[in-house]
Amino acid sequence: MKGFVLGGTHSGVGKTVATLAIIRALDEGGYAVQPAKAGPDFIDPSHHERVAGRPSRTLDLWLQGTEGLRRNYYRGSGDVCVVEGVMGLYDGDGSSTAMVAEALDLPVVLVVDAKAGMESVAATALGFRQFASHAGRDVEVAGIVAQRAHGGRHEEGIRDALPDDIAYLGRIPPQADLEIPDRHLGLHMGDESPLAPEVLDAAADHLRTDRLVDLARTPPRPAATPEQARTGKRIAVARDAAFRFCYPATVERLRERGEVVTFAPTAGDDLPACDGVYLPGGYPELHAETLAESPALRQLGAEAADGLPVLGECGGLMALTESLTTAEGVTHEMAGVLPAAVRMHDRYQGLDHVELRARRDTLTASAGTSIRGHEFHYSSAETASDARFAFDVVRGEGIDDQREGLSEHRTLGTYCHVHPESGAFDAFVDSL
Known part of the structure; x- marks a missing residue:
């Protein structure tokens, strides 16, 4: 599967809209598109999946390492993989878009805001291309997509000013209906505020799918995934409007190791019979009143006190506490x-x-070992004086005073989202 990375000059330049338009254009051109997201985000991938019709792969060097990142890329399928970047191309010390492109040996298509420029758009692209060697990154800026660019003389001026080794790959027109509303934690989810198909079609008409496919490359193959024994354990995973932030690879890994059954606490579901429970992150704060009346949450409290293993991440942690x-x-x-x-x-x-x-x-790691993850939350937790913590924070904020992993009985709650490449979910299954 060939691919390319869609990088931006900065956050907010319109990478997500450009990505969705490119997915639409490639799909209309008869290509099976595998979307992916550089970085740990859950929200942009929901928009990818809405347009592409298949889950978006998470590609993060900090969470997965080089081999894990390549393994996750190759878990996808299709003709072309479109990888949306995070922030600006070179921004981020843990896993920048440039670092992901370098690890996968994929070319970069740069999204440049062209609203008030022509020749300067080309100068920006050339500067981003040359900065790679200055930053010590083996990254190729192979082309650009001009965001908020008009046609006619505006488009011609941009295209003509580009050097021969940077391809002009089309433009995204300046349209108000190409904007996705946002809130805390980022954009609305893909099923909440999707872009209209006819709007994406109009944007896709201005993109050069033939040239995009021509510049795409195939990444190096990863090492084989270490084999892990399948168990007969049954894992209940919360999946609903309150618990939405779950990497596709996480559920895949849990299914490889045991049986997965999903339940929806906000829909009045009971807690299924199971050997362990995983509560992903999401928006419990938007559904707090419903969760307070949830049969599943009441049953979870009783079962956890009796020793049922429960893992809660971010939103899952919030739902496991005494109050929100x-x-x-x-x-x-x-x-x-x-x-x-x-x-x-x-x-x-x-x-x-x-x-x-x-x-x-702990449920996710052995004493003395380290795991990597990501945190992004607008809440804080005031813990009891006798609260027990499973982790010390090496990097990040944690829950309280550089401590993480609030634990009680066989329940572990953390603000840290982890990827299965960390080994945390294998450890969780093995502890059941």
């Missing part, structure tokens, strides 16, 4: 498993790649 206070100041009872009270804030409380070192054996 919304940004509007309304407090709702949660599952009551973990000794903490969570409160929402107007500004994010943690945003970074994370590294944790286990203080003792």
Whole structure:
């Protein structure tokens, strides 16, 4: 599967819209498109999946390492992989877009804001191409997509000013209906505020799919995935409007190791019979009133007290605590498993790649070992004085005073999202 990386000059330049238009254009051209996202984001991939009709792959060097990143790329399928970058092309010390492109040996298509420029758009692209050698990165900026560019003289001026070794691959017209609304944590999810198909079609008409396919390359093959024994364990995974942030590879890995059954706490589901529970991140703060009345959450509190292993990440952690206070100041009872009270804030409380070192054996790591992940949350947790923590924070904010992994009974709650390449989910299954 050939691919290319769609990088941006900066955050907010319109990479997601350009990615969706390119997916649409390639699909209309008869290509099977595998979307992917550089970085740990959950929201942009939901838009990719909406347009491409298949889950978007997460590609993050910090979370996965080079071999893990390549393995996750090759878990996808199709004719062309379109990898949307994160922030600006070179931004980020843990896993920048440039670092992902370099690890996969894929060319970069640069999204440049052309609203108020022509020759300067070409100068920007040339500068980004030349900066690679200055930064010590083996990255090829092979072409550009001009964001918010008009046709006619505007488009011609951009195209004619580009050097011969940087391809002009089309433009995204300046249209108000190409904007995706946002909120805390980022854009609305793909099924909440999707771009209209006719709007994407109009944007796709201005892209050069033939040239995009021609410049795509095939990444190096990864080493074989280490074999892990399949178990007969049954893992219940929460999947609904409140628990949405789950990497496709996580569910794939859990299914490779055991049986996965999903349930929807906000829909009134009961907790399924299971050997362990995984509560992913999401938006519990938007559904706190419903969760407070959820049969599954009440049952989860009782089962956890009896020793059922439960792993909660970010939103999952929030749902496992005693209470959740919304940004509007309304407090709702949660599952009551973990000794903490969570409160929402107007500004994010943690945003970074994370590294944790286990203080003792936990559901996701052995004592003394480290796992890597990512945190992005607008809530904070006030913990009880006798709260027990499973991890010390090597990098990141943690829950409290550089401590992470709030634990009680056989329940572990953390603000840290981890990828299965970390080994955390294998450890979780093996602990059941």
